[in-house]
Amino acid sequence: MADKEISQAVIGRLPRYFRYLGDLKEKGVERISSQELSDIMKVTASQIRQDFNNFGGFGQQGYGYNVNYLYDEISKILGIDKQHSLVIIGTGHLGKAIAGYTNFTRRGFVFKGAFDCNPELYGTMIRDVEVRPIEEMEDFVKKNKIEIAVLTIPKEQAVPMAHKLVECGIKAIWNFAHVDLDVPNNIQVENVHLSDSLMKLSYNINRYENND
Amino acid sequence: MADKEISQAVIGRLPRYFRYLGDLKEKGVERISSQELSDIMKVTASQIRQDFNNFGGFGQQGYGYNVNYLYDEISKILGIDKQHSLVIIGTGHLGKAIAGYTNFTRRGFVFKGAFDCNPELYGTMIRDVEVRPIEEMEDFVKKNKIEIAVLTIPKEQAVPMAHKLVECGIKAIWNFAHVDLDVPNNIQVENVHLSDSLMKLSYNINRYENND
DNA sequence: TAGATTGTTAATCGATTAACAATC
DNA sequence: TAGATTGTTAATCGATTAACAATC
Numbered sequence: 199m200a201d202k203e204i205s206q207a208v209i210g211r212l213p214r215y216f217r218y219l220g221d222l223k224e225k226g227v228e229r230i231s232s233q234e235l236s237d238i239m240k241v242t243a244s245q246i247r248q249d250f251n252n253f254g255g256f257g258q259q260g261y262g263y264n265v266n267y268l269y270d271e272i273s274k275i276l277g278i279d280k281q282h283s284l285v286i287i288g289t290g291h292l293g294k295a296i297a298g299y300t301n302f303t304r305r306g307f308v309f310k311g312a313f314d315c316n317p318e319l320y321g322t323m324i325r326d327v328e329v330r331p332i333e334e335m336e337d338f339v340k341k342n343k344i345e346i347a348v349l350t351i352p353k354e355q356a357v358p359m360a361h362k363l364v365e366c367g368i369k370a371i372w373n374f375a376h377v378d379l380d381v382p383n384n385i386q387v388e389n390v391h392l393s394d395s396l397m398k399l400s401y402n403i404n405r406y407e408n409n410d
Numbered sequence: 411m412a413d414k415e416i417s418q419a420v421i422g423r424l425p426r427y428f429r430y431l432g433d434l435k436e437k438g439v440e441r442i443s444s445q446e447l448s449d450i451m452k453v454t455a456s457q458i459r460q461d462f463n464n465f466g467g468f469g470q471q472g473y474g475y476n477v478n479y480l481y482d483e484i485s486k487i488l489g490i491d492k493q494h495s496l497v498i499i500g501t502g503h504l505g506k507a508i509a510g511y512t513n514f515t516r517r518g519f520v521f522k523g524a525f526d527c528n529p530e531l532y533g534t535m536i537r538d539v540e541v542r543p544i545e546e547m548e549d550f551v552k553k554n555k556i557e558i559a560v561l562t563i564p565k566e567q568a569v570p571m572a573h574k575l576v577e578c579g580i581k582a583i584w585n586f587a588h589v590d591l592d593v594p595n596n597i598q599v600e601n602v603h604l605s606d607s608l609m610k611l612s613y614n615i616n617r618y619e620n621n622d
Numbered sequence: 623t624a625g626a627t628t629g630t631t632a633a634t635c636g637a638t639t640a641a642c643a644a645t646c
Numbered sequence: 647t648a649g650a651t652t653g654t655t656a657a658t659c660g661a662t663t664a665a666c667a668a669t670c
Contacts, residue, residue, distance in 0.1 A: 207637065209613050213606035217588065231651060243651095244639050251653060259652040260646040276609045277616035291510060295503035301588070301605055307612075345615065370615050372608060376429065376513070384618060388611040390604065393513055394425035396584060397488045399600040400519075401421050403557065403582050404489035406596060419661065443627060455627095456663050463629060471628040472670040 204252050219269040231262035278305045283344045285311040288351035289329050296348055297324045311338050339366040346370045353377040416464050431481040443474035490517045495556045497523040500563035501541050508560055509536045523550050551578040558582045565589040
């Protein structure tokens with residue numbers, strides 16, 4: 199039914215709106231204008247209105263936006279009103295850190311399985327989930343119709359693992375390995391390249407020291 | 411001396427170029443044209459040339475780019491030819507995961523200190539660094555002229571901690587807390603908001619299921 | 623030299639901002 | 647109603663792509 203495509207620039211801003219609206223909600227704020235939100239978030243009011251209007255107008259002239267309503271609508275757009283099952287592949291510190299984010303559970307991400315290739319870890323528990331041998335991953339993902347795989351394994355293993363996951367019917371990969379995955383278009387990939395992020399930081403330190 | 415400002419869009423692409431050039435280097439590739447690199451990286455050759463020319467032409471007409479030279483030049487631009495000292499604040503799984511990235515060491519990021527507020531962790535070792543009480547952070551950062559602080563603590567503590575760090579003369583904060591920090595302009599902040607990233611993934615799963 | 627490929631200018635595309643009519 | 651503030655169109659800005667002259 200192909201609605202007009204929303205740019206990833208807009209999508210990328212939604213979680214931030216969501217975060218601020220959650221804060222306002224907690225503070226008991228009922229309504230907010232694009233101008234007020236603009237002051238808090240340091241983006242233009244114009245951009246805020248344009249962004250929301252991509253999804254068809256959540257405000258009311260002369261009033262502004264109802265915080266609760268807007269919050270709920272954004273959560274629907276982001277799809278975090280539904281549950282998403284998730285497995286973690288690679289149970290090093292990073293895998294454990296992610297498994298431990300109770301926030302994710304609150305957002306509907308249900309931690310269903312954990313896999314590793316280190317036999318010493320088999321049977322150990324991460325939260326209420328048992329670490330299983332990586333060989334059992336394929337069956338598990340298929341049987342439980344897992345939607346999201348979190349890849350926290352070394353880059354050498356990430357590419358073949360991504361292929362396996364695709365074959366098992368995974369819908370999305372949250373990739374922490376320092377490599378770009380090559381998967382079909384219908385598989386969603388979100389990369390978190392920590393070393394890229396640190397290099398940007400390094401650049402900006404340098405830039406400041408040399409230029410300004 | 412204010413060279414003309416390079417857009418963050420360009421900077422954001424440099425680490426990825428660097429990654430691919432490193433791979434080519436390892437494979438023993440000596441030269442590469444923007445067109446060849448374009449095929450591998452799935453970006454336009456035009457963008458590649460424009461990006462590099464922001465820094466003043468690393469190639470040669472009729473030849474292309476020398477892989478080793480380009481790799482080195484990008485590493486200089488990113489400032490990873492120099493060493494940067496770094497402390498980790500918050501030694502949960504995430505802090506430990508980051509400390510453990512041997513890659514960072516290779517890129518010149520030197521892990522100098524780790525701090526936590528949990529007394530049970532004081533004195534425990536992360537790699538060759540001892541976990542210290544958070545109260546000792548300020549002295550340590552000042553004395554050792556630490557440049558980068560990695561914030562892997564809960565968001566409630568992140569904002570006051572950022573202020574303290576600024577007072578201690580930190581140059582940059584790598585922020586993993588789910589909150590935007592408000593620091594002076596001369597302090598570089600690079601945010602890694604994992605929950606934002608996961609929400610984008612969730613949106614894209616939804617989008618694909620509903621639209622295409 | 624001829625062919626290849628950059629560096630760079632010009633054209634296009636998309637995203638952001640400004641402005642204002644619509645409307646609560 | 648009058649004032650406020652959205653929704654939306656138009657104007658601007660910046661980033662990407664295309665084209666080609668310069669040059670190795």
